[in-house]
Amino acid sequence: MAGVDAQGWDARYAAAEMVWSAEPNRFVAEEFGGLPPGRALDLAAGEGRNALWLAGLGWDVTAVDFSAAGVERGRRLAAERSLDVEFVVADVTAWTPPEDGFDAVVVAYLHLPPDEMAAVLGTAAAALRPGGVLVFVGHDRTNITDGVGGPQDPDVLHTPEKVTGALPGLTIQRAERVRRPVEVDGETRDAIDTLVRAVRSPLG
Numbered sequence: 412m413a414g415v416d417a418q419g420w421d422a423r424y425a426a427a428e429m430v431w432s433a434e435p436n437r438f439v440a441e442e443f444g445g446l447p448p449g450r451a452l453d454l455a456a457g458e459g460r461n462a463l464w465l466a467g468l469g470w471d472v473t474a475v476d477f478s479a480a481g482v483e484r485g486r487r488l489a490a491e492r493s494l495d496v497e498f499v500v501a502d503v504t505a506w507t508p509p510e511d512g513f514d515a516v517v518v519a520y521l522h523l524p525p526d527e528m529a530a531v532l533g534t535a536a537a538a539l540r541p542g543g544v545l546v547f548v549g550h551d552r553t554n555i556t557d558g559v560g561g562p563q564d565p566d567v568l569h570t571p572e573k574v575t576g577a578l579p580g581l582t583i584q585r586a587e588r589v590r591r592p593v594e595v596d597g598e599t600r601d602a603i604d605t606l607v608r609a610v611r612s613p614l615g
């Protein structure tokens with residue numbers, strides 16, 4: 412959540428067997444499901460639900476997160492499923508991706524102050540090879556009034572416009588608010604996410 416440092420995330424991961432679902436995020440699965448496997452980067456991967464899913468489809472995945480506890484769990488899940496994922500413990504606001512680039516980059520439910528978020532989106536865009544696809548998903552700002560869950564600080568919540576504005580070199584293929592039904596106190600409610608899919612031109 413917003414304003415939570417690596418130690419805070421470590422404590423959160425240590426307190427529960429599985430903080431997020433074992434399955435990939437539904438929008439990540441929708442956007443990448445039909446793509447041929449290549450090299451993928453998951454920024455702020457947490458326990459690696461998206462990274463592990465991609466690896467299971469044959470992608471060569473690098474997963475970066477600053478929580479050593481989250482990464483440790485991701486490594487354990489990868490070993491249990493006999494999957495090969497390169498997990499890296501690093502702060503994504505300062506991490507430099509390898510120069511040979513990625514065919515896919517995922518940023519899911521990362522919430523940072525605006526300057527830091529823009530820097531991470533710049534890193535995500537720079538990490539793409541020509542033709543590469545970026546999928547971004549996170550709690551939308553309208554979630555505070557019309558949805559459920561996620562951080563309640565508008566500064567760290569997303570809008571499609573804010574995200575696409577931080578990706579000037581990419582072609583935007585999808586930028587919208589999407590609804591995700593969740594169970595809250597035995598009731599089904601809709602969480603509202605920002606979803607952006609963007610590609611680097613195949614010409615570089």
Ligand SMILES: C[S@@+](CC[C@H](N)C(=O)[O-])C[C@H]1O[C@@H](n2cnc3c(N)ncnc32)[C@H](O)[C@@H]1O
Binds near residue numbers: 476502504519521
């Ligand atoms: C809500 S979780 C989402 C995890 C994963 N993307 C998913 O969808 O399951 C947010 C993650 O962002 C990580 N995170 C937050 N700030 C970070 C930073 N500056 N550098 C690296 N990881 C960060 C946290 O450790 C946490 O694992």
